[in-house]
Amino acid sequence: MELLGRTPMARITVPLPSRHPGFWAKLEALGAGGLKARAAVAMLRGARERGELRPGAPVVESTSGTLGLGLAFAGQALGHPVVLVGDTELEPAMRALLRSHGVRLELVDRPAPRGGWQAARLARLRGLLAELPGAYWPDQYNNPDNAAGYAGLAAEIGNALDHLDVLVCSVGTGGHSAGLAGPLRRRWPGLEIIGVDSVGSTIFGQPARPRLMRGLGSSIHPRNVRYEIFDEVHWVGPREAADACRRLARGCFVSGGWSTGAVALVAAWAARTRPGAVVATVFPDGPHRYLGTLFDDDYCLRQGLTGSGGGPVADRPLEIPHPQAVEATGWARCRTVADPLADRTLPEPEPGTAAGTEPGTAAGAGTDAGAGEARS
Numbered sequence: 332m333e334l335l336g337r338t339p340m341a342r343i344t345v346p347l348p349s350r351h352p353g354f355w356a357k358l359e360a361l362g363a364g365g366l367k368a369r370a371a372v373a374m375l376r377g378a379r380e381r382g383e384l385r386p387g388a389p390v391v392e393s394t395s396g397t398l399g400l401g402l403a404f405a406g407q408a409l410g411h412p413v414v415l416v417g418d419t420e421l422e423p424a425m426r427a428l429l430r431s432h433g434v435r436l437e438l439v440d441r442p443a444p445r446g447g448w449q450a451a452r453l454a455r456l457r458g459l460l461a462e463l464p465g466a467y468w469p470d471q472y473n474n475p476d477n478a479a480g481y482a483g484l485a486a487e488i489g490n491a492l493d494h495l496d497v498l499v500c501s502v503g504t505g506g507h508s509a510g511l512a513g514p515l516r517r518r519w520p521g522l523e524i525i526g527v528d529s530v531g532s533t534i535f536g537q538p539a540r541p542r543l544m545r546g547l548g549s550s551i552h553p554r555n556v557r558y559e560i561f562d563e564v565h566w567v568g569p570r571e572a573a574d575a576c577r578r579l580a581r582g583c584f585v586s587g588g589w590s591t592g593a594v595a596l597v598a599a600w601a602a603r604t605r606p607g608a609v610v611a612t613v614f615p616d617g618p619h620r621y622l623g624t625l626f627d628d629d630y631c632l633r634q635g636l637t638g639s640g641g642g643p644v645a646d647r648p649l650e651i652p653h654p655q656a657v658e659a660t661g662w663a664r665c666r667t668v669a670d671p672l673a674d675r676t677l678p679e680p681e682p683g684t685a686a687g688t689e690p691g692t693a694a695g696a697g698t699d700a701g702a703g704e705a706r707s
Contacts, residue, residue, distance in 0.1 A: 332408050334363035335372060336483045340491050340611075345582030347575050347599035349646045354499075354598040354610035357488060360587060360617030364404030366484075367471075367615070370506050371401035373480025374469040375409050384467040389414055391459050391466045393452035395545045396425045397616055398471055398504075403432035414463070416456045418448045420545070425620045447539070449550045471504045472553035481510025488611060489518050496608035499598040501547050501590040502526045502534055502564075505556030507613060512560040525601060526561040526668070527593045530568045530661065536654030536671035543569040543634060544589035546615070552672055563666040565648055566659040567593040573636040574644045575599075576618070576625050586618045588625060596662070600647065 338361050344353040359366035378384035391414045392402055399415045406413035414435045417426070421438065429436050437459065443450035460466050471477050484507065488495070498515060500508035508526060516522050531540035532548025535558075539550045547567075572592035579595060580586035591614040598612040624630050631637040648664035651657040654671065 367401035377476035477506035478509035485514035
């Protein structure tokens with residue numbers, strides 16, 4: 332447990348894709364278990380304190396990878412075997428890594444007709460809960476202990492910076508954005524918080540579409556997402572995220588996966604468009620699980636992430652008036668943020684009215700051809 336947290340912050344100035352004054356990035360890949368080890372420990376400890384998780388009982392969860400590493404760490408530290416439900420889109424390197432840490436890994440081999448890979452994983456998870464006596468499901472999407480686990484991260488950011496104007500957060504389960512918002516806004520009441528989602532994700536009111544990016548966005552609506560904390564939301568496509576990841580790797584040796592590329596792109600834009608502002612973000616993981624995808628030239632070329640076929644990478648987002656007015660298929664920005672389950676004033680976005688079709692965006696940058704059903 333002494334290995335948890337206390338990760339460094341780095342000043343990022345590499346062009347993404349344009350020059351910018353720089354922003355701060357918390358490098359969670361350099362902590363044991365990555366970013367989500369913080370949430371995993373908090374969820375298991377909370378369940379133990381409430382008597383929901385007995386000593387030595389198994390922990391069962393659905394994951395696209397990052398929380399799985401966190402649970403492997405927490406399970407070892409607290410003495411619980413871990414059973415994870417992934418899917419066949421999970422990278423071979425991540426499968427091997429999880430198993431090497433003692434995880435029992437179950438893989439579903441086809442997406443559900445509704446809800447895609449995420450729904451298929453959750454269906455298998457429910458079966459495992461019935462098969463394993465005393466098993467505990469943390470339910471990362473809806474467990475408030477997920478957000479509470481990031482109190483330490485908020486304190487580390489607060490102690491590292493004299494001032495903070497803008498915080499950029501990736502949004503998947505909603506845990507770390509919810510956990511950071513309260514403590515950091517108490518310290519800096521004027522703090523602006525920007526949420527970063529994936530194209531094809533339903534979290535902020537867009538329609539569910541096939542998604543190439545894993546660990547960012549969702550095809551369900553997690554209760555941990557606190558919509559009221561966000562001043563605006565950006566949707567980023569895989570072409571833009573991949574470009575940012577590869578620029579980071581070449582320019583400052585610090586990089587990561589889809590979420591890292593997406594938040595880096597938006598943080599650089601925020602620093603560029605708010606002169607003098609102090610901007611910070613969190614890089615959730617490192618590059619190693621992505622060596623066969625994001626950092627593989629052939630893979631990127633096949634997926635249209637590199638090469639001239641997709642056109643230039645956007646250096647600014649397309650502005651849209653409401654999440655339900657336009658479907659984003661590339662980098663887009665909206666300053667109207669509302670819970671999509673509570674806000675039904677506008678119709679579903681019209682297909683084809685999409686980011687990536689106007690100047691300043693990458694044409695077709697989020698179409699994810701051949702990526703399969705929606706997944707997280």
